[in-house]
Structures are given as C-alpha cells and as structure tokens.
Amino acid sequence: MGKKRERKGNKIKDFLMIAGQLMVTHLLVLSKSSNGGVNLRIGRIPRGPTITFHVESYVLAKDVLHLQKRPKSPGTEFLASPLVVLNGFGDKSSKKVVLMATMLQNMFPSIKVSTMKLSEARRIILFNLNPETNMVEMRHYRITIKTLGLSKSVKTLIHANVPDLHNYKDISDFIMRGAFASESDIEDGPEASVVLPRQSESDKRAIRLFEIGPRLNLKLIKIQDGLCSGEVIHHEFITKSKEEIKQLNLKKQKEKDEKNRRRAEQERNVKAKAAKLAANQKKDAEGDEEENDAEEEQEEMEYDEEDFSDLMEEDDE
Numbered sequence: 001m002g003k004k005r006e007r008k009g010n011k012i013k014d015f016l017m018i019a020g021q022l023m024v025t026h027l028l029v030l031s032k033s034s035n036g037g038v039n040l041r042i043g044r045i046p047r048g049p050t051i052t053f054h055v056e057s058y059v060l061a062k063d064v065l066h067l068q069k070r071p072k073s074p075g076t077e078f079l080a081s082p083l084v085v086l087n088g089f090g091d092k093s094s095k096k097v098v099l100m101a102t103m104l105q106n107m108f109p110s111i112k113v114s115t116m117k118l119s120e121a122r123r124i125i126l127f128n129l130n131p132e133t134n135m136v137e138m139r140h141y142r143i144t145i146k147t148l149g150l151s152k153s154v155k156t157l158i159h160a161n162v163p164d165l166h167n168y169k170d171i172s173d174f175i176m177r178g179a180f181a182s183e184s185d186i187e188d189g190p191e192a193s194v195v196l197p198r199q200s201e202s203d204k205r206a207i208r209l210f211e212i213g214p215r216l217n218l219k220l221i222k223i224q225d226g227l228c229s230g231e232v233i234h235h236e237f238i239t240k241s242k243e244e245i246k247q248l249n250l251k252k253q254k255e256k257d258e259k260n261r262r263r264a265e266q267e268r269n270v271k272a273k274a275a276k277l278a279a280n281q282k283k284d285a286e287g288d289e290e291e292n293d294a295e296e297e298q299e300e301m302e303y304d305e306e307d308f309s310d311l312m313e314e315d316d317e
Contacts, residue, residue: 012228019045026107027227030055040218041228042103048226049233051103053218056135064213074212077122077142081109088129096234097129099223100136124209138216141209 015027029041038058043050065071089101104127121143128137222235231252240248 016046016227026103029228039221040216042107043227044103044106046227048224048228048230049099049103050224050226050228050230051100052221052223053136054221056217056219057215058217059213059215061140061213064211064215068210072142072210074142077212080120080122081111082123082125082140083111083121084108085124085126086129087126088131089127096220096223099233100129100220104136123212134220136216136218136220138214138218140212140214142212144208144210146206146208 012027015024019025019027025045027041027043027045029043031039031041033039038055040053040055041050042053065073084105086101086105089097091097108125124141124143126137126139126141128139129135130137220236223233224230225233
C-alpha cells in the first residue's frame with residue numbers, strides 16, 4: 001500500500017478500487033474552472049451523494065498561524081478525532097440543509113461521548129451556515145485548558161517549568177510580581193470557565209480556542225445522488241419545470257436502456273467467442289490425435305518391411 005502513487009492518468013474508479021482497503025469513506029475533489037474559480041466536490045464512497053461547493057475564499061493554515069502573535073505549531077492534536085460543531089443547520093424542512101449537515105458530519109469519525117476521555121478532545125471543526133449569505137463557513141481550532149485564579153508566575157511553577165530566579169532575592173518576589181501582571185495574565189470571564197468532572201466547584205478551568213486553520217467559505221452549487229454523477233437533486237442557480245424534469249428522466253432512462261442493451265450484446269459476443277475458441281481447441285486436439293495415429297501406423301509399416309527384407313536375405317543364404 002505504501003508504494004501506491006497517484007498519476008496524472010488516474011480516474012475516479014481507480015481511487016474507488018483501493019478506497020475500501022484504506023478505509024476511506026469520502027472523496028474530496030478540488031478543481032479549477034476556466035474563469036479561475038475553485039470548486040470543491042465532496043462525495044460519499046462508493047455510491048454518493050455528491051455535494052459541489054464553490055470556494056468563495058480560503059486562507060491556508062500557515063497564513064493563519066503567521067497572523068497570530070504567539071503561534072504554536074501543531075503537536076499531538078491530530079492523533080485524535082476532532083469535535084464537529086454544526087451551527088445554523090437546524091432547518092429540518094430543507095432537504096439541502098439536511099444533506100449538507102449529514103455529509104459534513106459523517107466526514108469525521110463518530111465520537112462516543114459516554115466513553116471518550118476529555119484529554120482526547122484536542123480540536124474543534126466548526127461549520128457555520130450563514131443565513132444571510134447562505135454560505136458555509138469552516139473554521140479549525142485547537143483546544144487548550146488552563147487553570148483559573150492563578151497568576152502567571154504560579155502557573156509557571158505548577159507546570160514544572162523552572163523559572164529564572166537570578167534577579168530575585170526570594171521566591172516570594174517572583175510570585176508577588178503578579179501585581180504588575182500584563183494583559184495576558186488576566187483571568188478569563190465566567191462564560192469561558194467550566195468545572196471538570198470529579199473536581200470541586202472552586203477548581204475551575206478556562207477553555208481557550210486557538211485557530212490553526214485552514215479557513216474556507218463555501219457556496220453551495222448543486223447536489224447529485226451519485227458519486228460525481230447521477231441525477232441532480234438540488235441546484236442553487238438552475239430551476240426546471242415538471243415537464244423539463246420529465247423529459248430529462250425519459251432521456252436518462254433511454255440512455256440507461258441503451259447501455260444495458262450494449263452490455264447484454266457484449267456479453268453474448270464474449271460467450272460466442274469463448275464457445276468458438278473451445279470448439280477450435282477441441283478440433284485441433286482431435287486433429288493432433290489423428291495425426292499421431294497415422295504416424296504410428298506408418299512406423300508399424302516401416303517396421304514390417306524391415307522384417308520382411310531380413311527374412312528374404314536369410315532365405316538367399
């Protein structure tokens with residue numbers, strides 16, 4: 001598996017053949033149109049559906065980190081599945097909203113809340129459906145938990161980081177310097193604090209989210225019932241009348257019938273060729289047997305002539 005590489009001539013069916021072996025459930029295809037626009041197709045393997053988005057704007061992960069004052073490179077966050085948060089997808093009466101929510105949620109492994117550990121919750125994927133622009137906004141965050149009610153100096157000691165004390169006469173001077181704390185040392189508000197399980201009410205933690213990227217703003221174009229093909233269930237910009245839909249269904253059915261007819265004809269031709277090949281092989285085998293019999297008879301006749309000549313020579317003597 002490690003030696004497999006994609007090639008320029010690969011098609012979708014080539015990826016489908018190895019998707020099951022690699023436990024891949026979704027196919028993401030980025031394409032660029034002739035006018036320079038970027039489209040994203042998300043398809044469920046192996047039979048769809050497929051949702052096509054237009055990428056209105058995006059920001060790479062490296063650019064998101066570059067804009068931060070104190071960026072942190074990713075560590076072990078990607079060893080666990082992220083928490084998926086869907087906001088604005090509550091309209092169950094809209095078929096397109098339900099399909100988008102189901103597709104986006106199933107792209108990531110399911111999490112059992114009853115058995116998961118809080119230490120495994122390291123990342124959050126947020127999908128927000130903006131009702132005004134009708135765009136899906138994707139954001140990616142890293143989760144950090146910090147202790148409340150402590151100064152930065154005490155936190156440094158708690159986390160076993162040995163501070164530089166050569167400028168202090170006593171450890172109390174290092175701790176009491178919190179009176180001149182910077183803005184980053186101020187506690188978070190109560191709305192960002194939680195009480196962890198098996199902890200007292202006074203032992204609160206502050207939850208902070210740090211964006212690690214990328215950012216995506218997606219505009220829905222269409223939804224198809226197959227994998228990158230099939231009937232268009234919904235189109236954001238094109239609407240058809242009942243008569244047009246009926247004509248399209250008749251055309252698709254006709255194409256399907258023609259395809260089935262050709263396939264059946266090909267199967268008949270293959271069977272006929274196989275039967276003809278078997279008959280020729282049988283005929284060749286029978287011909288070889290007759291040729292072998294004739295050669296044996298010829299050898300017997302030559303042997304009899306030699307014996308007859310030997311007898312004649314004996315009588316002459």
